[in-house]
Amino acid sequence: MLDLKVAYRILSQASRLMVGVPDYDGYVIHQMTRHPDDPVMSYEEFFRNRQDARYGGGGATRCC
Amino acid sequence: MGAPLSKLVWLATALLGAFALGVVALERGESVNAIWLVIAAVCTYFIAYRFYGLFIGSKVMSVDANRLTPAVRYNDGLDYVPTNRYVLFGHHFAAIAGAGPLVGPVLAAQMGYLPGTLWILAGVVFAGAVQDSMVLFLSTRRDGRSLGDMIRSEMGPLAGSLALVGVLMIMIIILAVLALVVVKALTGSPWGTFTVIATIPIAILMGIYARFLRPGRIGEMSLIGFALLMAALLYGQTVAESPDLAPLFTFKGEQLALMIIGYGFVASVLPVWLLLAPRDYLSTFLKIGTIICLALGILVVMPTLKMPAVTQFIDGTGPVFAGNLFPFLFITIACGAVSGFHALISSGTTPKMLETETQIPLIGYGGMLMESFVAVMAMVAATVIDPGVYFAMNSPAARIGTDVANAATVISSWGFAITPEMLLETAKDVGETSILSRAGGAPTLAVGMAQIFSSVIGGKAMMAFWYHFAILFEALFILTAVDAGTRACRFMVQDMIGAVAPSFRQTKSWSNNLIATGIAVTLWGYILYTGVIDPLGGINTLWPLFGIANQMLAGVALVLCTVVLFKMKRQRYAWVTVLPAIWLLICTLTAGMQKVFHASPAIGFLAQADKFGTALDAGKVIGPAKTIDQMNQIVFNAYVDAGIAIFLLILVVAMVGFGIVSIRRAIATDHPTALESGGTKEVGHA
Numbered sequence: 001m002l003d004l005k006v007a008y009r010i011l012s013q014a015s016r017l018m019v020g021v022p023d024y025d026g027y028v029i030h031q032m033t034r035h036p037d038d039p040v041m042s043y044e045e046f047f048r049n050r051q052d053a054r055y056g057g058g059g060a061t062r063c064c
Numbered sequence: 065m066g067a068p069l070s071k072l073v074w075l076a077t078a079l080l081g082a083f084a085l086g087v088v089a090l091e092r093g094e095s096v097n098a099i100w101l102v103i104a105a106v107c108t109y110f111i112a113y114r115f116y117g118l119f120i121g122s123k124v125m126s127v128d129a130n131r132l133t134p135a136v137r138y139n140d141g142l143d144y145v146p147t148n149r150y151v152l153f154g155h156h157f158a159a160i161a162g163a164g165p166l167v168g169p170v171l172a173a174q175m176g177y178l179p180g181t182l183w184i185l186a187g188v189v190f191a192g193a194v195q196d197s198m199v200l201f202l203s204t205r206r207d208g209r210s211l212g213d214m215i216r217s218e219m220g221p222l223a224g225s226l227a228l229v230g231v232l233m234i235m236i237i238i239l240a241v242l243a244l245v246v247v248k249a250l251t252g253s254p255w256g257t258f259t260v261i262a263t264i265p266i267a268i269l270m271g272i273y274a275r276f277l278r279p280g281r282i283g284e285m286s287l288i289g290f291a292l293l294m295a296a297l298l299y300g301q302t303v304a305e306s307p308d309l310a311p312l313f314t315f316k317g318e319q320l321a322l323m324i325i326g327y328g329f330v331a332s333v334l335p336v337w338l339l340l341a342p343r344d345y346l347s348t349f350l351k352i353g354t355i356i357c358l359a360l361g362i363l364v365v366m367p368t369l370k371m372p373a374v375t376q377f378i379d380g381t382g383p384v385f386a387g388n389l390f391p392f393l394f395i396t397i398a399c400g401a402v403s404g405f406h407a408l409i410s411s412g413t414t415p416k417m418l419e420t421e422t423q424i425p426l427i428g429y430g431g432m433l434m435e436s437f438v439a440v441m442a443m444v445a446a447t448v449i450d451p452g453v454y455f456a457m458n459s460p461a462a463r464i465g466t467d468v469a470n471a472a473t474v475i476s477s478w479g480f481a482i483t484p485e486m487l488l489e490t491a492k493d494v495g496e497t498s499i500l501s502r503a504g505g506a507p508t509l510a511v512g513m514a515q516i517f518s519s520v521i522g523g524k525a526m527m528a529f530w531y532h533f534a535i536l537f538e539a540l541f542i543l544t545a546v547d548a549g550t551r552a553c554r555f556m557v558q559d560m561i562g563a564v565a566p567s568f569r570q571t572k573s574w575s576n577n578l579i580a581t582g583i584a585v586t587l588w589g590y591i592l593y594t595g596v597i598d599p600l601g602g603i604n605t606l607w608p609l610f611g612i613a614n615q616m617l618a619g620v621a622l623v624l625c626t627v628v629l630f631k632m633k634r635q636r637y638a639w640v641t642v643l644p645a646i647w648l649l650i651c652t653l654t655a656g657m658q659k660v661f662h663a664s665p666a667i668g669f670l671a672q673a674d675k676f677g678t679a680l681d682a683g684k685v686i687g688p689a690k691t692i693d694q695m696n697q698i699v700f701n702a703y704v705d706a707g708i709a710i711f712l713l714i715l716v717v718a719m720v721g722f723g724i725v726s727i728r729r730a731i732a733t734d735h736p737t738a739l740e741s742g743g744t745k746e747v748g749h750a
Contacts, residue, residue: 012283013148014151015349018158018348019158019344021280023147026141026145027145028141029141031141043279044279047274048280049142053142055336055340056336056571
């Protein structure tokens, strides 16, 4: 059975990753479990961080 | 599903695909429905994925489900993130799909729909998808490192540096050609120009919204942006019909070229959140949405192909691009069949997000099959329009003149009956004053898409809207590629100059930023400008150069894959990458040699320089040039283009040489020498 909730989550995550923003909840869970002593970026900081990373360095982010 | 049933399904798919291909290839005299082309393509993709893509994964790469990927080992929740495979598929596809697969097939349609379609299918199965998935595999085994880095470590530092210069060169040519496509589409079109210019304030508004008002709300800001974009598109018609406003947005090619050059500079220097990023979001979503709509449109409308399966222009006399079917068809259709640029994407962000190696065939091979499907749809859109209209839009003025009466006579004499009234009518339908010599693929595709969309929604009354929607969609993501590409070039320039003067690597420095961006913009801007003022049409000259460069990069990437297979001691499967590499090298070297040395001035740059140079010496002006200045321009451009082609030829031959040396060394060693990182035993990063 196709679970609509799962489908929606995949679709929304895919749309965000298409423009270079990975899953924020995943990041928070990762930070809390692996680096419990380090600060966790707020969503706004996370968004800016990812935006700068996408266009910040060398390499191509898209094709012709 | 039981095994016998599964076999039966695959057999049925194969038979259906073969039947559809038969209909497409063998039907003569009667027009073929586009749906057969789509069925043939989709069946080919399923069979290829199941029987070749998975074979490459399990046997050639021997992917290991237990081996930890970079995403798992370096998981940081940011760059390295194990990602759901469907989510990653979307990301990878959005990164590889661009203007390339849309433009190439449109140009190739001058030879009929069949040769191009066959190459798109064969090319993707045996070359394009192989390259994409193999490079993804290589990079995944090397911490997600880039193509240039991998060439350096597996084939030596000199090969690595050479590859980097080649990549920069290709990016410059791509940016120039893509910008030229936009110039050709917007020249003398106030509606199109208005909407494309309107995207700048819209993007800035979105940028401010997502930075300060509602930070990071991508969905909201994209919906607002899309609504404003549609409003601009509708208002564009009013602008085009207003005698006061229309002249403000009517520009010549030269003016548009200078505007795009200036825009490219500013957009890539400004903070990214203000203009570049929001435009990127808008263009990415519009691109994916339009591609899905086009697929649905073709399925609903089921248009008939009006272009013959094969035209007389396979002999190399065609007006859209010069040269014979071999090698030039294989150069013209670059992305969609095989694209070297994808090697940069497959060794970019995607390998850092794979959950397991077993997903490489789906993402790498499958993603490229999807891109190929976009190319097939572009072929459909270009061949459902009247062939007379197609040739009117894609032939340079040098061949068909600048008035409809003359154009109709010339094109009818080629065997594609068309009247001046039909040409005027088509221009009126799409809301333009003229459709003659709108080369570059985008306008033709827009007419085809408008024809398909308007049969679903709006009928003829909406055709002009859909035409400009399609132009906007293409211009938007091409211009986004131009800004982002300029930025990428800037970092490459900084890196290269930084090798000599290390302080130049400081990316935060404004002077470094301005100088490096200036260099990048000057390089592509110069080529763009020569393309715009080229009396021979620009696209005619520059697209083959782009194709050669792009396919050569694919050849180089496949050479790297071959070297690594030998180093892994898996050479019994090396034919998987050797065969497409050899084919690409044959095509690109032949095409490159012909572009430089061919005796016909229509094909060979040196012959062209010679022809116009001789006439200049005699003090004569020969067509299509109208002045001595233009004559000089043609001669000079021909030498520049010949120089670029020769440089690319030398580069690719050198890379093959490095490849052969590395392979011999690998054979002479009795143990695997591939430099892989990470194994199953390594413990995940904390």
